[in-house]
Amino acid sequence: MEGSRPLLVEVQALVARPGLGPPRRTAAGVDGSRLALLLAVLGRRAGVDVENRDVYVSLGGGMSVDEPALDLAVALAIASTRLDRPLRPDTVSCGEVSLLGEVRPVRGLERRIREAARLGFRRAIVPDGVWDPGRHGRAASDAGLEVVVVPTLRAALAAALLPATGPLGQE
Amino acid sequence: MEGSRPLLVEVQALVARPGLGPPRRTAAGVDGSRLALLLAVLGRRAGVDVENRDVYVSLGGGMSVDEPALDLAVALAIASTRLDRPLRPDTVSCGEVSLLGEVRPVRGLERRIREAARLGFRRAIVPDGVWDPGRHGRAASDAGLEVVVVPTLRAALAAALLPATGPLGQE
Amino acid sequence: MEGSRPLLVEVQALVARPGLGPPRRTAAGVDGSRLALLLAVLGRRAGVDVENRDVYVSLGGGMSVDEPALDLAVALAIASTRLDRPLRPDTVSCGEVSLLGEVRPVRGLERRIREAARLGFRRAIVPDGVWDPGRHGRAASDAGLEVVVVPTLRAALAAALLPATGPLGQE
Amino acid sequence: MEGSRPLLVEVQALVARPGLGPPRRTAAGVDGSRLALLLAVLGRRAGVDVENRDVYVSLGGGMSVDEPALDLAVALAIASTRLDRPLRPDTVSCGEVSLLGEVRPVRGLERRIREAARLGFRRAIVPDGVWDPGRHGRAASDAGLEVVVVPTLRAALAAALLPATGPLGQE
Amino acid sequence: MEGSRPLLVEVQALVARPGLGPPRRTAAGVDGSRLALLLAVLGRRAGVDVENRDVYVSLGGGMSVDEPALDLAVALAIASTRLDRPLRPDTVSCGEVSLLGEVRPVRGLERRIREAARLGFRRAIVPDGVWDPGRHGRAASDAGLEVVVVPTLRAALAAALLPATGPLGQE
């Protein structure tokens, strides 16, 4: 029931059964329209139904980010708490998510990955199309970082989420 | 169930059956009022009924554009996903859509088409009234670009959409 | 079911039976409060009932105008599409519409009419009270422009709309 | 069913039975909260019930005014159209209306009255408390202007409205 | 049914049984959130139930004030009209009202009281905690001003309101 994974920015999500009235969508630090689009894509393109749930998203430290590169981390955090499947530890993610469910390249990917390695992360989930294993792979493996290239949000979910932890804990 | 075609800007659309409550209209990078007008024109002038559907529109790369020239690409992307008919590949489109269902001329059409040819597109759907086959046609054909002139949104749909792909795929 | 007539600015309107929920009023380039007032005046002062209809108004070219002089053109465009009576061709209109249903003088009327004549229009519908046939009439007739002075919105409708075209066409 | 009286600014009002849904309150050029307060005062302090009516208020010429001195003219215009009692001709009004139904003094009253006289008005309805018949009266009568001092909105209505005109005319 | 008492600023309030729909809360010159908090405190901490009433608040002269010191005067004006108990004449009030129902000190209390005395007020209701009878009392009594120190909103109501005036008058 919880999801949180940093990519320089830590994304926190909370998904819960709604009370009375329409489901709540509350975002702090993330654009509300962008969140609505990501929820639609999760439901229609990746089979993670959050239509009738309360969804809360926040960025750690009171930060506010308006950049498509954050899409993937937001979507993964939401899916993790919705499916009650923890995100794999030491993993960062980065990528724009299109309305078609694709994960799209973003600017400055190499720089982002180097920064993640420097902060101690061991695994990065990144978009297809800009990652050249021949050219970039060496730098990443030098840094001890495994790079997982994903073409779609579905593939990203498979790569990022651990199996469900069974019945919910006390919380 | 998906639609996306670049005209320098890539327009993404997602149309889906609504959940409970009124249909959702969510736009990122496109003006919400403009989207409402285009949905009305699609339904009343071109027979593409999206009245009771959730409609999501976004521009690739987190871009934001407020220009009538984008109308046609937005309308085609929505119609494609609503009708489950793919847009023809390698095609760009450009034009203002009036409330009467006409496709209206826009500024800088030649420049836009040259840019599209340069990026590898092979076909452009453009408004009637400014395209002079004698004068402009040569430059376009030199660039290997087929130019389709459309007076109305209906004509644009006929020119842009491939036949339906039959029953929906897994997604 | 359509209405559109330029006065330097082209006003487009679309009036249609509403779907579920309350009627929609969507304006691009025109102030929403002003539109609400004009719809009230059309219904209460001129017998054009749009109370329970979806109403869309837009200005050509993505323009945005906040000036009372546009009132009359907006009201005529809406009435035309609501009553399915085309606007007379080659006609421009100009005037503030009061909550009493009067058409009120606006600034710069002469200049506006000269510009309309220059652009090829042949007929102008204008407010009472500032048009002096003796002084202004000559310039207008020299320009081949017929000037119709209207004291009220009702009179303007009679002067601007052609008879109904019978059953609606395919669109 | 109509009300309009200038005090340098012309106030237009339209009150009508509502359609479906909650009553509409639309103001152009006047603050919406201020209008809501005036409607409450009209109903609770002066017996003019507009609770369940559509109310539209606009200022002539597309003007926008945010000044308590306009309160009285707005209230009188609304009452006139609600009660179908015309406002007395050649009359201006000026004053703040409190939530207690009092008409309160405003700044620059003398200047406003002189301007009204200059524009040809013959009668002014003004707040109690600042008008000194001995000192001010002479200037007013010299200008041929009758000054009516009113302590409350009720008194202002009695002074400003002519008897009802019987059944409504065609409009 | 009416309440109004100046503290340099005159606060006007109108509380009335609601019409159809949810109760209205309309404030001019006072922050809407602040008004909502004060209504909650009146109901939960001081036994003045305005939950299901229309509440209108305005400041005289079209003024706008955003300062906690105004809390007490707003709360007293609302309570007066709700309970139909007039405020004691010649009385000013000043103080922040906390969500616990306490009246809290504000800045510049001495200056405010001196100004009130200068304007002819004879009685001031002020917060506990800053008023030193030994030191301040002399100046106040010199000015002929009675100072009433209140720790809570309940105490302020007891000090400020006269007994109910029996059945409502004509208004």
Add this chain to the structure above:
Amino acid sequence: MEGSRPLLVEVQALVARPGLGPPRRTAAGVDGSRLALLLAVLGRRAGVDVENRDVYVSLGGGMSVDEPALDLAVALAIASTRLDRPLRPDTVSCGEVSLLGEVRPVRGLERRIREAARLGFRRAIVPDGVWDPGRHGRAASDAGLEVVVVPTLRAALAAALLPATGPLGQE
């Protein structure tokens, strides 16, 4: 039924059974989205159910603060009034609350604690992860301040709230 504790800023909260309509959430000086997130965390992570209650939050002195460090004090004030358990006296609190229910470190913790000690507070509830008992503890104990390190909101509630005071008092 009341909660209030200063951390340089005093946070006031009021939680009450709602009237008709949806529960009200009114915040003055605190961001409304942030409040919504904290209410969700209180309910889902710490067992303090405020879903169907009116919640009012305000900062003393009309202050406005937009900083994650205030999260903990807001959450504790709300929990105190909801559970009718007073906050322990002479206690300050400081920390960001994540959507997972963790209390997170904030900047400038040492400075904040020194300031609290200077103002006479005797106990501080602070996040885990930055407080080094060896290094920081001495300064705190020198100042006579007890520092309680809490990893989660649940732990903070246990440390901050006194037992329930039995049936509600008169208020």
